[in-house]
Amino acid sequence: MQKAALMLLSLSILSACGKDADHPAQTKDWYLQHDKERLARVSECNNDAAQKVTPDCQNALDAEAQVFAFGK
Template identity: 50%
Template structure:
């Protein structure tokens, strides 16, 4: 039982980090995914602070200003 208590925080940490983070360039190349992710990021302030949202929002800004 002690082993389970010791491992539980590590399992929780791994579960929290399991989301994938795409690069800004990846989001620039995948319009549908970028638009979906940007909408999700703008809808959730906590989510907006993640690296994935920063990449999606930066890609959206670049595409809006400079095009693809």
Template identity: 85%
Template sequence: MKKAALMLVSISILAACGKDADHPARTKDWYVQHDKERLARVSECKNDAAQKVTPDCQNALDADAQVYVFGK
């Protein structure tokens, strides 16, 4: 039981360290409306696998795909 609790605390701390302070999380809709920022963020996300899995990158990539397929 103690090992499980210690593991949970360790994972929580590591997850908090993974937050990207340089890029506040934006919504997919925000990225759809802001082309310049979306394109810059998509470029950063595609260049760094560690960032690519963050919620902000997923929103930027999803918005980029939406704009590409459906337009604005």
């Protein structure tokens, strides 16, 4: 019983590690429509390698690349 409780506790801690409570995940389309938020998030993502690999950062970075390449 203690092993199961320890495993459950470990899994819940690990699952919380990947979540960024300060930045709920947004879609690429959302970032395309919100310039100010996109630019702020891109800056944050570029300054933190751990965040840069998150889906939210990838969406912001992809949106920024699209705007840079093709405009709005």
